[in-house]
Amino acid sequence: MRRWAAALRAAAGPAAGPGSCRSRFDFGGRDVASWFPGHMAKGLRQMRGALRRADCLIEVHDARIPLSGRNPMLQEALGIRPHILVLNKMDLADPHQQPKVLEQLKQEGCSNVVFTDCQRDGNVRKIVPLVAKLVSNSPRYQRAENVEYCIMVIGVPNMGKSSLINSLRRLHLKKGIFCGSPTWEGAAGTAVKRLRAASESWSRRWGQSIAWFSDSLSHFTKGKATAVGGEPGITKAVLTRIQVCEKPLIYLVDTPGVLPPKLEDVETGMKLALCGAIRDHLVGEDIMADYLLYTLNKHQQFRYVQRYGLAEACDDIERVLKHVALTLGKTRKVKVLTGTGNVNVTMLDYSAAAYEFIRAFRAGHLGRVTLD
Numbered sequence: 609m610r611r612w613a614a615a616l617r618a619a620a621g622p623a624a625g626p627g628s629c630r631s632r633f634d635f636g637g638r639d640v641a642s643w644f645p646g647h648m649a650k651g652l653r654q655m656r657g658a659l660r661r662a663d664c665l666i667e668v669h670d671a672r673i674p675l676s677g678r679n680p681m682l683q684e685a686l687g688i689r690p691h692i693l694v695l696n697k698m699d700l701a702d703p704h705q706q707p708k709v710l711e712q713l714k715q716e717g718c719s720n721v722v723f724t725d726c727q728r729d730g731n732v733r734k735i736v737p738l739v740a741k742l743v744s745n746s747p748r749y750q751r752a753e754n755v756e757y758c759i760m761v762i763g764v765p766n767m768g769k770s771s772l773i774n775s776l777r778r779l780h781l782k783k784g785i786f787c788g789s790p791t792w793e794g795a796a797g798t799a800v801k802r803l804r805a806a807s808e809s810w811s812r813r814w815g816q817s818i819a820w821f822s823d824s825l826s827h828f829t830k831g832k833a834t835a836v837g838g839e840p841g842i843t844k845a846v847l848t849r850i851q852v853c854e855k856p857l858i859y860l861v862d863t864p865g866v867l868p869p870k871l872e873d874v875e876t877g878m879k880l881a882l883c884g885a886i887r888d889h890l891v892g893e894d895i896m897a898d899y900l901l902y903t904l905n906k907h908q909q910f911r912y913v914q915r916y917g918l919a920e921a922c923d924d925i926e927r928v929l930k931h932v933a934l935t936l937g938k939t940r941k942v943k944v945l946t947g948t949g950n951v952n953v954t955m956l957d958y959s960a961a962a963y964e965f966i967r968a969f970r971a972g973h974l975g976r977v978t979l980d
Contacts, residue, residue, distance in 0.1 A: 629905035629923045635874045635895075652681065652866050661758050662861070663743045664690040666735070668763040668772055670883045671701035671723055674709045675980040677880045679764050679868050690742035691720065696768035698723040698730065700970075702907070702978040709978070726771040729779055735772075736780060740856050756857040758849065765865025766884040773860050776852040879979045884970060888963070897962035898925040900969055909975035915968070926958075933961040 669678055674695050693713065695701075706723060713721055720738060724731045743757055761769045849859035867885065871877040878899050881891040888896060901923065904912060910921045916931040933939065933956040940957040943950045968974050 629921070630902055633875070633899055633902045635878075655760070655762065655863050655866075658760065658861060659689075662689060662760040663746075663757045664692065664739050664759045666692045666694055666739075666759055666761045666772070666860075668694045668696050668761060668767045668769045670767050670885075671695040671698045672883055672977060673879045673979050674701075675712055676872075676876045677764060677883075677885065679866055681866070681868055690739075690746050691718070692735065692738060692742070693718050693721045694735065694772060695721060695723045696726055696772065699725040699728070700972045700976060702976050705978040709980075724768075724772065724775075726768050726775040729775050732772070732775045732779055735776065736853050736856075736858065739858065756859060759858060759860045760863060761860055762863050763865060764867055764880065764885050767865065769865065770862055773850055773852060773862055776860070777850070780853040781851065882966065882969065882979065888966065893959065893962040893966065894925075897929065897965045900966060901925050901928055903977065903979060904969075904974060907975075907977055909977050911973070911975045912965075912968075915973065929958050929961040929965065930956060932965050933957060936961070936964055938964065 667678070695709075701723075710721055713719075720742065722731055722734050722738065724735075726732060739757065739759060761773065763769050849861055852858050852860050865885070867880075871880070877886065878891065878896065880886050881888065881896055882900055882903075901912075904910070905921060905923055912918070912928070913921055916928065916935045918928065918931050922928055938957040938960040939954050940960075941952045942955050944953045969977070
């Protein structure tokens, strides 16, 4: 606990008074570790090799960091091909910032921008017509006689590339229809529903021994073409082509997320880490939680106050994490040596509290925030 408190105080810098917040964040000379494992370098080589077969590039990025964190190496690879920037997870970003973001991106030469929410297929319908329009208005060179479109999906890790592909398949091929949706009907749907209900009943009665059946059934009914997850690095190889539309005939190629070998600055790395593009332990959950608190206060997003039972907005990360730990019951047992022997003492788990604080932000529980 003492080590955690010292680390938090060092990260926070000078303490702020009640109701006040820091005007800038002191990183204390820290640097963000580079996360560029072998599969990223291999993926980048494969992407460059497959680029000549692509008619259009879709770059997927997080709507919470629309202006920072994009890999310059990927932007260099865009070349003369049509390019669409998909800002995913729009449901987690501040909607009032969209006009400013679009204007800034337009000044940077990026005019084809689509905000999406792939969990609810929000705005995803705009992508296929835009792809068809851009490809038809651009030279295709050696692919001119080919009636199918090949689209490469690129971006940094954990931005939702695979989720976008699955969303497009749900919309245009009716693949991956979720149980309970209006289109889930017919004999096959009824049969699988009954199997699901039976498997859940059996699992409750017999325990975990057949829980795998329910998990396998869930995977089958969702019918996802590509694996998705909340950790960076789920897609580790350039996959085979995946059909996402019939008219026009469009195939997408999912690619691994690729970070630049060296990040431009510490703050950009911190934003990428908060959005899940860099593994938490490489940056440090203590400073990530403190930077998140600084950002929430800066944007006047005080939903954390009510969520964790604080009296008012606070700029002291140690105090905030104490309330998080108390609210969620995050504790750990520590052995303390006394004159009569070892005694187990229950203490607040600040590490677990920091993790839950960050996770609440990523799930949108602390408000819709654009970090840029």
